[in-house]
Amino acid sequence: MTIFSRRAAIAVLLAPALVLLLGVFILPMFSMFVTSLTSPEGGLGLDSYARFFTDGYYWGVLGKTATIGAITAVATLVLGYPVALFMARSDGWVRGVITFVVIVPHLVSVVIRNFGWLMVLGDNGVINSALMSLGWIQRPLQLLYNEFGTIVGFVDSFIAYMILALAASLYNEDPNLARAGSILGAGRLRRFLTITLPLSLPGILSGLVLVFSLVISSFITPILLGGPRVTVMATLTYQQILITLDWPFGTAISFILLATTLLVVTVVTRAFETKRYKEVFGA
Amino acid sequence: MTGSRVYDVELTGITKRYHEKIVVEDFNLGVQRGEFVSLLGPSGCGKTTTLNMIAGFIDPDGGSISLKGRVINGIPPHKRGLGMVFQTYSLFPHMSVRENVAYGLKTHRVPKAEIIERVDRVLALVRLEGYGDRIPKHLSGGQRQRVAIARALVTDPQILLLDEPLSNLDAKLREELREELKRLHNETGITTVFVTHDQEEALSLSDRIVVMNLGAIEQIGTPKEIYGSPRTEFVHTFIGRSNRFSGTVTVARNQQVHVTTAGGLGIELASVADVIGGDEVNVYVRPEAVTISAAPLDGHLTQIDGRIQAMTFLGAITEYTVASHGEKILVRVQNESDRFQLDDPVTCWWDPRDALVVPRKVAADGTLAA
């Protein structure tokens, strides 16, 4: 075990992974960034970025993307919190089963899950046929090929991330805190609002940030459930790259998307991280 | 190899640094055949690093390591033919006791029939007959460590290395396994290097103890020498307990040398060799070296009058704290001698030859370091 063989061992063990990372990740990312800076005439320039920011249409797409991302993130929080709390409050096989049910759908391809929602939300889908046969509606509700359908698909796709982020945070809570609260006269709701909820803030923050960033870069669900009427940043990019074949513009949009993600993540994190938050949860 | 004697393990001028921080410096040690040598010191003293250098897990930056006269620097651990027992047991969790013990024999391509026989023999030696098919998870801590010892011994290694093998066990088991180690060493006569931070273990098991501090050897000696005649300040304070008196050397007209503490306590010194008048020194005396009596004695002994300030009954002995001139003197006496009560006036005395005098270092700004 000389120094030499130690170094050699590290090098041999890491080499395949690093070569892969360098060749199939760092190199293409760099060259993609360079492409986004290519102007139509061939030289370097910010033309593609300028084209995006000078056209109100694209601003609208950006705004709609962020809105859908925010609505989805909040929806997963509202729907996911009870599930995570239930997981944290149960144990043994109950918790195991719930964890399994949360994770499994998430591991099946998004295409399949979206296909299921096509069947649920379509004009002849489960919901519309049920409502019509009950006589509550005369004509099918438009649940598909719009923002609503897109958001439903997104919530289904990403709620697992939210639940797991919340659960990780809720599992850490000392059960004696609730007991201490109740000795001090706090009722159930008060205990939740004053103890459990504030202590799960890190989970809420990381869940929101994670879901938001996943949503705004997804294009499969908007294509399948939103249809041509729903254009978001990711579908715009997809069209530019694979259909219009305008690579400089497509790559520029995708970098604007990335920058938006970072910006929103930073702003939301800042907003959450009050002085007290940092003192309590900081490293 | 200077002397005519060939040591089983010989370390010459071993030095190890990590990022310029010296971990072991100029370490010299020869371990004789059949000897049980302990490396004793606080954590971070370099004892484990030294053991790992013997094992081959760490390469020294300088110096040479020999096994039976053969320099083994650079030889990987699996070619050194050693046995080692780790603090964390480190049994292979996916193998039965028998498979664990047989592992070293398999790597040495011992024939199957012989493996069975030798494993049985060594399991009997550590009193684990009938446990061969258990897996480590289903053994107690003491049993696991006995398996680890069996695994180390089965290959008949040239040297047995023990890396704090008892520190993960609770007090009672630790004592039990300590006796077991002693018995195994007596029965096998294997040359053993033992690393520990526990002075009791080192004192009770070793032929010789190497006391280490800050990467260097403080003292090498038999347990009796280490305890009875500590040669450095560190050994005095690390092993057992010691009374420390800080004071200034004064030489009287009759050539008598005293140390006078700030509180005015006078301590007579045996020799004047290393100190001159005005030196700042620390004087160390073991509590066992101090005797107390109700009345002063005759003769040239250090005698201190004081009062019993505290006493603790410790079974066979009693520990007294005697207050005198602002100093507290710790005294340990056998219980068959006189008993004293709190506040009794007493005289403490000791043979000046039992005291260690160490000059205090003077820092650059002129202040004294403790």
Add this chain to the structure above:
Amino acid sequence: MTRPKFSWLGLVAVCVLIGTVLPFLVIIPSSFTSGAYLTFPPQGFSLEWYARILDRPEFVHAFGFSLQLASVTAVLATIIGTLAAIAMSKYSFPGKAAVNGALLSPLVLPALILGIALLMLFSRIGIAGTFIGLLLAHLLITVPFVIRLVLTGLSGFDYNIEKAASILGASPLRVFWTVTIPLIKPAIFSGGIFAFLVSFDNVTISLFLVSNKQTTLPIVIFNYIQDSLDPMIAAVSTIVIVVSLVPIVLIERFYGLSKLFGLSERSETP
């Protein structure tokens, strides 16, 4: 905590969970319909639509291609990821934190961007739309999972065990095969299975890298359901669900799904 009796919390949770499995509750039964149209609830029972798949060579071919791609990806990702994880766990070296971050970074970046970057690189060097291109892309997104899983499996690994084997005369290679690998086998195995799953189900990156001839099953389904919905595609989807479920159950059996997602409260020492 006692068995939950009735709780509003539980009721709400169960409703949400039913929502998340709703797509499967709809797809699987309707694939067995004997009717001509995709309806829920299905009419009658038949395996007719499964038989019809065989008349569509593009589905059969894509299924085989996906299986092949996922298998090769799983094997290679397991090897590459395990080696890297061992290096990360066992040794400390300058820049280790940076290397760790870099190795996991392909998971942080949106698949959309990765897909575009790879499309541009691969079309430049001529491997866009080929098996090897897809393989490289899938390796990039599966190796980090294997690394993460094996690293979890190695956390708390007592490297003294390797030392013990080595001092007993085992060469480094022998230590690796007889001690290290057996002890982290569950983690390695789960890593490989998970890599298979990720590769088999991937759409977002594959979409940029497939060609008409070399295409994966999820992509064929993606293209198909944009035009028409019929019981045949429900049958195909059911097959995909089953193929995905097998690895999931295997991981749950051998490793525990929750560990996969960092939810383990008590990590078992190997």
